[in-house]
Amino acid sequence: MEKENPPLPPLQPVTLRINGKEQRLELAPWTSLLDALREHLHLTGTKKGCDHGQCGACTVLVDGKRINSCLTLAMMQEDKEITTVEGLAKDGELHPVQQAFIDNDAFQCGYCTPGQICSVIGLVNEGKAKTMDDIRDLMSGNVCRCGAYVNIVKVVQEALERSDAR
Amino acid sequence: MKTDQIGKERNRVDGKAKVTGEAKYAAEFEAENLAYGVVVSSGIAKGKIKSIDASKALALDGVLQVFTHENRPGYMWLDKNYKDDDAPPGSPFRPLYDNEVQFSMQPIALVVAETFELARYAAMLVEVAYETAEHDTDFDANLEQAYEPEEYKASEPPKPRGDVDKALAEASARIEQTYTHPAEHHNPMEMHASTAVWEGDGKLTVYDKIQGVQNSQQYIASAFGMSQDEVRVISPFVGGAFGSGLRPQYQLFLAVLAARELQRSVRVVMTRQQMFSFGHRPKTLQRFKLGADADGKLQALQQEVYGETSRFEDYSEDVVLWPGVLYPCDNTKLTHKLVGLDVYTPLDMRAPGGTTGIYALECAIDELAYEAGVDPLEFRKKNYSEKDQNEDKPFSSKELRECYRQGAEKFGWSKRKMEPRSMKDGHQLIGWGMAQGAWEANQAEASAKAVLSKDGKLTVSSATADIGTGTYTVMTQIAAEALGLSLEDVTFKLGDSDLPKAPLEGGSKTVATVGSAVKKACEQVQEKLLKLAQEQSNSPLAETKLEDVEFSEGRISLKRDASKSMQLQDLLQHSENGSLEGEVSTKPSDESKEYARYAHSAVFAEVKVDEDLGTVKVTRVVTAVAGGRIVNPKTARSQILGGMVWGMGVALHEHTVMDNHLGRFINHDLDKYHVPVNADVQEMEVIFVEEEDEVVNPLGVKGLGEIGVVGVAPAIANAIFHATGKRVRELPITMDKLL
Ligand code: FES
Ligand code: FES
Numbered sequence: 001m002e003k004e005n006p007p008l009p010p011l012q013p014v015t016l017r018i019n020g021k022e023q024r025l026e027l028a029p030w031t032s033l034l035d036a037l038r039e040h041l042h043l044t045g046t047k048k049g050c051d052h053g054q055c056g057a058c059t060v061l062v063d064g065k066r067i068n069s070c071l072t073l074a075m076m077q078e079d080k081e082i083t084t085v086e087g088l089a090k091d092g093e094l095h096p097v098q099q100a101f102i103d104n105d106a107f108q109c110g111y112c113t114p115g116q117i118c119s120v121i122g123l124v125n126e127g128k129a130k131t132m133d134d135i136r137d138l139m140s141g142n143v144c145r146c147g148a149y150v151n152i153v154k155v156v157q158e159a160l161e162r163s164d165a166r
Numbered sequence: 167m168k169t170d171q172i173g174k175e176r177n178r179v180d181g182k183a184k185v186t187g188e189a190k191y192a193a194e195f196e197a198e199n200l201a202y203g204v205v206v207s208s209g210i211a212k213g214k215i216k217s218i219d220a221s222k223a224l225a226l227d228g229v230l231q232v233f234t235h236e237n238r239p240g241y242m243w244l245d246k247n248y249k250d251d252d253a254p255p256g257s258p259f260r261p262l263y264d265n266e267v268q269f270s271m272q273p274i275a276l277v278v279a280e281t282f283e284l285a286r287y288a289a290m291l292v293e294v295a296y297e298t299a300e301h302d303t304d305f306d307a308n309l310e311q312a313y314e315p316e317e318y319k320a321s322e323p324p325k326p327r328g329d330v331d332k333a334l335a336e337a338s339a340r341i342e343q344t345y346t347h348p349a350e351h352h353n354p355m356e357m358h359a360s361t362a363v364w365e366g367d368g369k370l371t372v373y374d375k376i377q378g379v380q381n382s383q384q385y386i387a388s389a390f391g392m393s394q395d396e397v398r399v400i401s402p403f404v405g406g407a408f409g410s411g412l413r414p415q416y417q418l419f420l421a422v423l424a425a426r427e428l429q430r431s432v433r434v435v436m437t438r439q440q441m442f443s444f445g446h447r448p449k450t451l452q453r454f455k456l457g458a459d460a461d462g463k464l465q466a467l468q469q470e471v472y473g474e475t476s477r478f479e480d481y482s483e484d485v486v487l488w489p490g491v492l493y494p495c496d497n498t499k500l501t502h503k504l505v506g507l508d509v510y511t512p513l514d515m516r517a518p519g520g521t522t523g524i525y526a527l528e529c530a531i532d533e534l535a536y537e538a539g540v541d542p543l544e545f546r547k548k549n550y551s552e553k554d555q556n557e558d559k560p561f562s563s564k565e566l567r568e569c570y571r572q573g574a575e576k577f578g579w580s581k582r583k584m585e586p587r588s589m590k591d592g593h594q595l596i597g598w599g600m601a602q603g604a605w606e607a608n609q610a611e612a613s614a615k616a617v618l619s620k621d622g623k624l625t626v627s628s629a630t631a632d633i634g635t636g637t638y639t640v641m642t643q644i645a646a647e648a649l650g651l652s653l654e655d656v657t658f659k660l661g662d663s664d665l666p667k668a669p670l671e672g673g674s675k676t677v678a679t680v681g682s683a684v685k686k687a688c689e690q691v692q693e694k695l696l697k698l699a700q701e702q703s704n705s706p707l708a709e710t711k712l713e714d715v716e717f718s719e720g721r722i723s724l725k726r727d728a729s730k731s732m733q734l735q736d737l738l739q740h741s742e743n744g745s746l747e748g749e750v751s752t753k754p755s756d757e758s759k760e761y762a763r764y765a766h767s768a769v770f771a772e773v774k775v776d777e778d779l780g781t782v783k784v785t786r787v788v789t790a791v792a793g794g795r796i797v798n799p800k801t802a803r804s805q806i807l808g809g810m811v812w813g814m815g816v817a818l819h820e821h822t823v824m825d826n827h828l829g830r831f832i833n834h835d836l837d838k839y840h841v842p843v844n845a846d847v848q849e850m851e852v853i854f855v856e857e858e859d860e861v862v863n864p865l866g867v868k869g870l871g872e873i874g875v876v877g878v879a880p881a882i883a884n885a886i887f888h889a890t891g892k893r894v895r896e897l898p899i900t901m902d903k904l905l
Contacts, residue, residue, distance in 0.1 A: 008226060008284075028283045039202075039282050044194035045187015047405070049355045050438040054836035057355055085187040094185065102181035105804045109634030110184030111355040111405025117185060133845075140843040143836060145355045145406050146634050147811025148804060149847040 014075045018043065019087025027074055034058045036074035037084060045085040045114045049143070056142035059115035059122070060084050066122025068141075085114035088121075096162060097121055100155040108146035116142045120156050124163050129156070170718060171647040172865075175800040179653060180403075180638045189403045192375040193359035197431035200361070201230055203424050204285040205417065205434065206275035206292050207443060208267045211829025212301035212508045215265040215294060218275060223288035228280040230428060232292060233420070235274070238262045239427060247388045251381045251670050252412040254319040254511060256479030260389075261416045262423070267296065268478060269510045270830035271443035276420045278432060301508040301829040305449045305474055312472050312503035315480035320519060323486045324556040328497030330455070333466035337457025339538035340466070345454065345526035345895045348821040349474065349831070350447040352515050353841060354633075356405020358444075359435040360418040362425035370425060371398045374418050377411040377631050378670035383663040385414040386422050394663075397422075401661040404633040408812075409514040411633065412672050415444050442834035445513025446822060448474035450485060450522045454530040462540040464495045464549045469527070471502040476511040480504055483512075483519030488527050490556035491604050491764060493549050508829055514672065516812055517872035520605055521879070525816065525897070528601035528880030533893065536584075542600055542884065543570060543579060554762030562761035563859035565792035566602065569768035572853050573790030574600075577770035586891035594774040594783075597889025603877030607763040607794065607868035608675040609754040613666035614683035616645065616691050620744040622720060622735040624651055626687065627659035630680045631671035634808075635871055636801035637680070643797055644681050644865070648688035649695075649734070650717030658684075666749065674765070674869030677797060682864045683752045690748025695722055698737050698746070706730035758861050765793040765868040769813075769877035773885040780901035783848070784814055784882055790853040794868035799854065802870050806852045809874020815842045816875070817882040821898050 011026040016036065025040055034051070037043040037060070046069055049057030053071040060069045061083040088095035097120050100106070107113040119142045129135045135156045136149075144152065183189040208215075220232035231237075248258040261273050275292055279285035302308065334340055361373040370392075376382045379399040386397045404411060421434040436443075450473045457466035467489050475481040486500035515521075535545035547570065553560050574580065582598045583589065589596035614628040626645045632638045641658040645651075659665060668680055689712075696715060699707045699722055707715060707722065707730060716725050723731030738744065772786040787810055796802045819840040825832040833839050852874075859866045879897065886904070887893050894903045 008287075028281065030287075031283050035282055038194070042196055043187075044190065047191075047355070048193075048357070048435075050836050052438065052835060052837070054438070055355065085185075089186060094182070098185040101185045102177050105178065105181075105800050107181075107184055107634075108636070108801075108804055108808055109355070109404060109406040110180070110189055111191065111634075113184050114187050136845040136847070140845040143355065143841060143843055145353055145408070145841060146804075147808035147842065147847075149811060149842075149844045150807050150850050151804065152844065 012075060015078055016074060016082060017080065018082045019084060029073065029075055031074050032070050033072045033074045033077050034069040037069065043084055043086055047111055047114055056119060057112050057115040059118040059142060061118050061122055064125050066119050085117055088117065097155065097159055100158050104151045104154045106148050106151035106155045108148060112142060112144045116144065116152055120159055123156065124159050129160060169647055170650065171643040172797050173795065176639060176643060176653065176798050178636060178639045178801060179642050191356050191403050191405050192361060192373045192401060193433060193435045195361045195373040197361060197363045200431045200433055201278050201280060201428065202282040202285040203276045203278045203420060203432050203434035204289040205273045205420060205436065205440060206277065206289050207271040207440060208274050210267055210296050210298050211270040211303060213267050213299040214297040215267060215274060216297050217295045219293040222291040223277055226284065226288055228284050229288045230278045233262060233276040233424060235262045235264050238423065241391055250385045250413050251378065252514065254479040254481040255315065255317040259478060261419045269508055270828065271440065273416045273420065276424055276434065278424050278428065303507050303509055303824050303829040304826045305505055305507065308505045308507065309451065309472055312505045315482060315504055317480065318482045319480065320482050320484040321487060323500045323502045324490050326499045330466045330468045330497045330499045333497035334455055334457040337465050338460045339534060340457040341530060341533045341537055342455045343530060343533060343895060345452045345529060347450045347522045347525060347897050349449045349824065350515060350820045351442050351822050351839060352408045352410035353441060353836065353839065354406030354408060354410055357436045357438060357441055358415045358417050360421040361433040362421040363431045364425050364429055369396050370422060371400060372422065373400050375404055375411055376401050376414060377404065377407050377633055377672055379661055379663040380629050380667060381670055382414045382418055389419065390422060390426065399663040401631060404631055407633045408516040409518065409672060410445060412514055412670055413445065438836060439834045442822065442831045444510050447515035448481060448512035452526040454526060456530055456534045458534055458538045462538045462545055462548050464493050466497045467493065467495045468499045472505055473502065474509065474512060475504045475506055476509055477506050479511040481512040483514065485519045485523035487519065487556060488523045488604065491554050492551060492602060494551045494555060517605060517875045520872060520876040521816055524603050524876040525879045528877065529883050532884040541584060543574060546602055557762060559760065559762040562758065562763045562861040563857050564766060565855050565857040566766040566768065568855040569766060569790035569792050572855055573768040573770050573788050576851060576853060577788045579770060586888050591774065593777050595777055595889040597773045597775065597885040597887065599881050599884030599888050600768065600770045601877040601880035601884060603767040603769065603873060604764045605674055605873040605876060607678065607765050607862050608673060609678040609682060609863045610669045610675055611751060611753040612668045612679045612683040613751040614680060614687040615666050615749040616687035616747065618649065618691050618738065618746045620738050622655060622738065624649055624656045625659065626656065626684050627665045628668045628680050628683060629663055629665040630660045630668040630676055632660060633671060635676065635805060636798060637676055639801055640677055640797045641681060641684050644684050645688050648685055648717065649691060650719055650721065674871040674873065677867045678863040678865065678869055681867060683750055685864055686750045686752050687748040690750060691746050692717060694746045695734065695737060698741055699732050702740065707732065754863065758863065761861050763862045765791065765873040767791045767873050767877045769881040771881040771885045773882060773889055775886060775889045775904060780904035782818055782886060782899065786849045787878065788851045788853065789874060790855055791873055792855050792857045793870050793873055794857050794859045794862060795866040796854050797867060802854065803852045805870045806874035807850055810850050810878050811842050811847055812875045813878020814846060814882065816897060817879040818898050
């Protein structure tokens with residue numbers, strides 16, 4: 001017997017707080033945070049590399065924690081503070097991690113880079129990385145097909161040193 | 167040569183755009199009233215589509231159309247219209263052409279809807295009935311049916327020389343071994359995407375992920391019967407490609423088709439799974455027979471290559487080129503045959519042919535060195551080629567000996583014991599291996615334009631690409647150098663089909679190719695500047711020639727008397743329309759063609775292999791590169807590091823597994839297809855040895871995109887042998903093969 005397809009779920013009002021700004025959207029409930037950012041808010045700095053939680057390109061900070069934005073629905077992130085790569089520079093001044101990516105040439109094509117940057121900031125916030133091997137392990141959720149790992153590790157080391165100094 | 171820019175470490179000029187998220191990639195351009203297309207992929211590998219029922223999808227509010235072979239427009243369907251600049255000989259795949267399924271995951275429908283979420287859901291509701299035919303994707307089972315193509319995509323195998331069988335019989339050390347390299351997929355982090363913007367009046371602007379915008383433009387114009395003015399292709403940033411963007415991929419065709427039919431802007435992005443549905447590095451099997459005399463000199467070399475291709479195109483790559491470039495040998499026999507399977511046509515992937523060929527060659531040479539009882543580095547020194555035997559030409563330059571010296575010293579090779587399993591650290595067997603590599607230093611024809619405006623700002627342009635390679639930065643440096651400007655005063659534009667013609671960005675030839683055009687276009691501006699300077703009354707440069715002046719710090723001055731000098735900005739006020747232009751086309755010199763032009767590398771690797779578990783850690787790799795002049799040591803180092811990571815992937819991780827029962831690549835995502843991650847990479851060092859080359863091209867550069875990859879996998883494989891005493895001749899070397 002033919003199974004009837006359920007009707008389309010109605011759009012839902014969703015309010016997100018992104019980079020300090022409140023954004024009101026009408027979204028299908030199955031819209032991922034990543035697609036809400038990229039397709040509905042045109043914040044395309046956050047990248048899609050797999051849509052399955054396998055690459056880290058979509059990493060954003062939610063209340064200071066790094067998450068894969070493709071693995072969460074936009075409507076689950078209401079009442080949270082979401083930070084994307086677009087929200088890191090302050091008053092035209094790059095975040096030190098952004099600047100460190102440039103200075104260490106820690107990217108080539110740049111597509112994994114926004115995710116790597118958010119991930120580095122999240123990693124520093126976590127405060128778990130102590131050794132080089134910790135850094136490498138804890139950055140392994142962010143794939144860089146251009147293979148910029150050696151330079152990315154340097155960025156993380158510098159960021160950890162900066163946070164220790166504080 | 168005095169330089170202000172060339173040879174200096176510079177940050178990427180597009181760095182800020184990339185770290186802030188401002189850099190826009192193909193799927194990120196906005197368009198009014200944009201619709202979203204999602205591709206439906208074939209569930210079978212071969213057969214016919216009996217019917218496609220899209221009624222459930224179309225019934226949803228907001229679904230605009232489902233395009234299939236049944237309702238596609240009926241124009242322009244000759245296969246020759248689908249040729250592109252990287253098409254192998256044969257008949258290119260035509261999306262939605264008819265009901266024939268030629269490979270698994272073939273695109274068979276495009277669902278277009280108002281939102282991405284809706285298109286994705288609707289695509290799941292499309293019901294397809296197939297008439298399945300028997301497919302054959304089994305490479306190993308079809309070796310007997312391998313054939314020599316009528317036409318090779320790459321170069322033809324070099325003619326045999328001498329008598330291999332006799333030389334083998336007389337050799338005092340010989341090996342006979344088979345090496346296999348699996349299929350691999352490029353997997354750039356950015357998935358292939360096209361945003362086709364409907365401009366009205368049949369015109370389109372397409373943002374495409376491609377390594378050459380003019381290739382996409384030409385392809386669309388010809389496939390859709392449009393004129394070149396009706397389609398403009400733009401691609402300012404490419405999120406990696408490694409060859410996957412050499413050919414226009416099917417999402418481009420489908421986005422354009424839908425945009426034209428709906429008269430509306432459409433975006434189509436592949437899924438990661440669909441990134442495994444077009445083009446891959448072909449599975450390759452190589453049989454080697456090598457023989458050396460009592461002095462450890464190579465006397466016989468036979469390489470028999472079998473490479474996978476599709477049923478509709480004859481893809482081949484330069485797998486058998488490398489012995490003639492790397493080792494002198496009077497008795498050689500090299501063949502390359504193709505195995506036709508029900509798969510999509512393979513596609514050039516970073517160092518195509520070199521990755522595969524040099525891997526096997528360098529492992530075979532290592533085996534022979536052991537057979538002859540000679541240190542592997544020593545063996546290569548004994549068998550150092552002074553000319554390219556394939557074409558019987560001298561090298562334009564070759565500082566490979568210096569790579570050996572500096573690389574070995576940095577690595578500490580002299581402390582190595584020949585004996586396998588002779589070094590240990592607890593449970594870890596330590597192995598040291600090395601290999602060498604080469605890659606072509608080609609130059610192609612290209613055009614560029616330079617415009618120096620009244621305010622002293624220089625804009626240079628060419629329709630090339632930057633796929634992460636640093637094109638923006640390096641071209642800016644070359645132009646700034648020529649006119650003595652700061653990087654901030656120079657803008658380089660690329661990735662727009664309206665710009666001066668440039669070839670595909672691939673094959674490590676972009677700096678040589680486009681850089682030479684940029685340099686020459688700027689030299690035209692130099693000439694005009696000098697002329698302008700001389701036209702001024704009481705010009706201090708009145709009687710001078712171009713070779714007597716230099717451009718530095720915004721001034722033109724006499725080389726031998728810097729006090730005779732004029733400010734460029736002042737001069738520009740006197741130019742007729744306030745700006746000076748140069749536009750040129752350049753091609754390789756006749757002289758350069760008389761030489762074999764190659765970059766070379768020597769790679770040294772250390773591995774630690776767990777004795778009980780067979781896990782491999784690559785703890786140290788040193789690569790020494792002779793790559794001509796290095797325009798930007800900072801970005802150059804990154805490119806080589808990236809190549810080394812790729813080499814590690816080839817050696818240890820990457821393998822797209824064909825399920826012959828389904829005829830489908832079964833591990834088609836980034837969970838099951840392993841690429842190196844941060845934790846895999848430990849110490850890596852890059853050395854650029856000095857190499858001057860006046861012949862190779864006007865800049866003396868050789869290109870670095872591929873030389874970083876080729877020698878790494880064999881160096882790691884040889885190190886694993888040294889650690890374990892075990893030769894694994896089937897890539898990737900995973901732990902199961904070591905236990
Ligand atoms: S896109 Fe989210 S992890 Fe890959
Ligand atoms: S910079 Fe290209 S994927 Fe990381």
